[in-house]
Amino acid sequence: MFPTEHFLFLAALLFSLGLLIIITKRNTIMMLLGIELMLNASNLNLVAFNRLLPETVDGQIFALFVIVVAVSEAAVGLAIVLQVYQYYQTSIPDSISELKE
Amino acid sequence: MTFVAFMFYFFEAVAALSALGLALVRNVFYGALLLVACLLALAGIYVLAFAEFIAVTQILIYAGGILVVIIFGIMLTTKISEKPLVVEHSYILSGILAAAACFCLLVFVLSKESFVSLTAYVAPPPVNSVQTIGVSLFSKYMLPFEVAGVLLLIALIGASVLASNIKSKKE
Numbered sequence: 452m453f454p455t456e457h458f459l460f461l462a463a464l465l466f467s468l469g470l471l472i473i474i475t476k477r478n479t480i481m482m483l484l485g486i487e488l489m490l491n492a493s494n495l496n497l498v499a500f501n502r503l504l505p506e507t508v509d510g511q512i513f514a515l516f517v518i519v520v521a522v523s524e525a526a527v528g529l530a531i532v533l534q535v536y537q538y539y540q541t542s543i544p545d546s547i548s549e550l551k552e
Numbered sequence: 553m554t555f556v557a558f559m560f561y562f563f564e565a566v567a568a569l570s571a572l573g574l575a576l577v578r579n580v581f582y583g584a585l586l587l588v589a590c591l592l593a594l595a596g597i598y599v600l601a602f603a604e605f606i607a608v609t610q611i612l613i614y615a616g617g618i619l620v621v622i623i624f625g626i627m628l629t630t631k632i633s634e635k636p637l638v639v640e641h642s643y644i645l646s647g648i649l650a651a652a653a654c655f656c657l658l659v660f661v662l663s664k665e666s667f668v669s670l671t672a673y674v675a676p677p678p679v680n681s682v683q684t685i686g687v688s689l690f691s692k693y694m695l696p697f698e699v700a701g702v703l704l705l706i707a708l709i710g711a712s713v714l715a716s717n718i719k720s721k722k723e
Contacts, residue, residue: 454667527711
């Protein structure tokens with residue numbers, strides 16, 4: 452069917468774009484979206500390599516645990532973003548520099 | 553090109569283009585919608601990679617759960633400041649350099665490796681994969697499953713404690 456490289460190239464592209472989003476966007480929610488994109492790229496790799504061993508489901512179960520950790524990360528991250536927003540009245544991560552001064 | 557191959561490359565193109573759009577778009581709400589499109593396309597790719605259970609979990613948890621939470625976050629953060637949700641870009645050159653370096657490194661390593669010999673064995677799993685996942689989740693992966701449950705409980709309590717406004721109640 453499909454070559455495994457096509458899955459892996461798409462995963463590499465999604466991972467690099469997630470890195471680009473995390474570096475360039477000046478908004479904490481956009482950075483969380485970039486982190487979700489990177490976690491999905493790793494999930495795609497796990498599922499693609501699980502295709503090569505069809506008699507086991509180890510890769511798929513690992514992808515399930517990655518999804519569980521991503522859910523926890525999104526919930527706690529958004530709670531922190533909301534608290535920081537209420538305290539500093541900004542969502543630009545560079546302008547929260549109280550410890551720097 | 554068969555219909556299945558056409559759908560596979562269609563889903564790959566949708567995922568790649570929506571991720572690219574997510575990197576370019578300036579509105580947070582449009583970004584969340586583009587991420588939904590990317591995650592649904594990835595769920596389609598999972599179905600074509602014989603991972604049906606992961607695909608359904610992806611749609612239920614990511615597109616249904618996380619994105620609703622993120623859209624709630626967008627709504628709550630705009631209510632406080634009442635500013636438009638336009639996101640500025642910064643560090644564009646260094647971001648593009650880091651992302652391009654990461655992508656080129658991954659593509660270089662992947663193109664040196666050959667998975668062609670392994671793809672000859674790719675076939676649909678002989679048994680019901682959902683049943684296999686369920687059985688191994690409660691036998692071989694019992695401890696990680698329970699630890700994941702505890703992690704979800706801790707994250708739930710932690711998120712509700714962090715997001716609740718304790719200071720205003722005391723005053």
